[in-house]
Amino acid sequence: MSVEQVPVQRADFDQVMVPNYAPAAFIPVRGQGSRVWDQSGRELVDFSGGIAVNVLGHAHPALVGALTEQANKLWHVSNVFTNEPALRFAKKLVDATFADRVFFCNSGAEANEAAFKLARRVAHDLYGPDKYEIVAALNSFHGRTLFTVSVGGQPKYSDGFGPKITGITHVPFNDLDALKAAVSDKTCAVVLEPIQGEGGVLPAELEYLQGARKLCDEHNALLVFDEVQSGMGRSGHLFAYMHYGVTPDILSSAKSIGGGFPMAAMLTTEKLAKHLAVGVHGTTYGGNPLACAVGEAVIDVVNTPEVLAGVKAKHELFKARLEKIGQQYGVFSQVRGMGLLIGCVLTDAWKGKAKEFFNAAEQEGVMVLQAGPDVVRFAPSLVVEDADIEEGLNRFERAVAKLAGV
Ligand SMILES: *Cc1c(COP(=O)(O)O)cnc(C)c1O
Numbered sequence: 001m002s003v004e005q006v007p008v009q010r011a012d013f014d015q016v017m018v019p020n021y022a023p024a025a026f027i028p029v030r031g032q033g034s035r036v037w038d039q040s041g042r043e044l045v046d047f048s049g050g051i052a053v054n055v056l057g058h059a060h061p062a063l064v065g066a067l068t069e070q071a072n073k074l075w076h077v078s079n080v081f082t083n084e085p086a087l088r089f090a091k092k093l094v095d096a097t098f099a100d101r102v103f104f105c106n107s108g109a110e111a112n113e114a115a116f117k118l119a120r121r122v123a124h125d126l127y128g129p130d131k132y133e134i135v136a137a138l139n140s141f142h143g144r145t146l147f148t149v150s151v152g153g154q155p156k157y158s159d160g161f162g163p164k165i166t167g168i169t170h171v172p173f174n175d176l177d178a179l180k181a182a183v184s185d186k187t188c189a190v191v192l193e194p195i196q197g198e199g200g201v202l203p204a205e206l207e208y209l210q211g212a213r214k215l216c217d218e219h220n221a222l223l224v225f226d227e228v229q230s231g232m233g234r235s236g237h238l239f240a241y242m243h244y245g246v247t248p249d250i251l252s253s254a255k256s257i258g259g260g261f262p263m264a265a266m267l268t269t270e271k272l273a274k275h276l277a278v279g280v281h282g283t284t285y286g287g288n289p290l291a292c293a294v295g296e297a298v299i300d301v302v303n304t305p306e307v308l309a310g311v312k313a314k315h316e317l318f319k320a321r322l323e324k325i326g327q328q329y330g331v332f333s334q335v336r337g338m339g340l341l342i343g344c345v346l347t348d349a350w351k352g353k354a355k356e357f358f359n360a361a362e363q364e365g366v367m368v369l370q371a372g373p374d375v376v377r378f379a380p381s382l383v384v385e386d387a388d389i390e391e392g393l394n395r396f397e398r399a400v401a402k403l404a405g406v
Contacts, residue, residue, distance in 0.1 A: 026038040046058070067297075086287035097239060099267035101273035112226055131220075133167045135182045139196060150168055153173075230341065233311060258294055312339065
């Protein structure tokens with residue numbers, strides 16, 4: 001028995017959806033690897049990866065297999081019961097990282113919410129009610145709940161919703177002196193993205209993260225890394241902190257961790273985890289068997305030398321070609337990022353026009369992203385075929401040539 005499907009089109013969006021998004025004019029209906037087809041049968045190369053989510057592209061056989069197998073077994077039991085996929089996936093995350101304990105949830109915002117609440121709880125338990133300040137970076141992004149927009153360093157996302165969460169200070173990213181000036185014994189946590197994603201694909205400098213670690217240790221504050229975008233192989237390492245050799249106390253992961261299935265996790269140490277005692281925090285769907293079965297398959301494929309080395313090799317392919325395009329058409333002042341999270345910074349002449357690149361690329365049959373108004377972002381599948389990279393960048397170059405009027 002199948003559910004009756006009425007025909008729908010893009011125009012329906014404006015009739016039935018809350019207008020908080022402005023989706024593209026076409027509707028994707030099918031994906032395979034790094035190719036996507038829309039309602040009219042038009043094929044596009046996908047370099048957007050569902051915003052750094054579709055870590056193994058579309059319809060990867062390992063993920064489809066894990067999901068369908070679990071779908072026929074058990075979907076959901078709530079956290080009144082535990083389940084096998086959650087325990088297996090948690091073991092894999094613990095084995096692969098600094099962490100001893102895992103809290104599963106469903107989105108990056110929720111993973112950060114758990115991270116920030118844990119940091120405040122630990123400080124409250126150990127040092128009393130005055131140690132609650134959080135130091136975060138300007139231009140950072142941590143999600144859209146009230147706590148996460150308050151910690152995020154972009155007032156456009158936090159203004160206009162009444163009083164914000166207080167006790168949060170924002171400092172310029174990659175400025176160690178500013179961080180030093182802001183951290184005190186009242187600080188409970190320093191929150192950083194090792195690579196600022198939404199803020200423009202800006203990697204942290206090594207000395208900055210090392211300095212942040214030292215400051216936290218000196219002031220009994222926790223170092224929280226938001227690896228929602230940079231994690232699960234995207235940087236060419238399982239997590240970007242491994243590239244830097246700077247270990248956080250708490251790490252949030254989402255996006256790629258579920259490969260397209262809603263899934264997120266907060267990772268931490270046993271010593272800190274015990275502050276989230278029974279009943280202190282929770283979520284109904286967190287650790288859902290379907291999500292965890294997919295997550296397990298994702299980490300099995302991603303955390304292999306072949307895939308991670310492939311990410312670094314593919315980075316070089318993207319970077320070389322994008323730098324060439326940038327120079328030839330005078331559009332990019334810099335191509336930056338790590339692994340398969342790449343940002344092309346627009347030259348002064350093109351500042352503010354990232355959306356035009358998005359639109360022009362779509363018209364030539366390639367899906368890209370922006371990261372703010374001044375950066376064109378690429379966050380493709382980590383196993384994107386080299387042939388797809390070439391074809392997609394050919395299409396992208398045609399889009400740029402059109403924009404530049406040549
Ligand atoms: C996307 C993102 C988030 C928010 O994740 P959601 O799943 O949208 O809640 C948080 N932090 C970073 C660094 C992100 O890129």
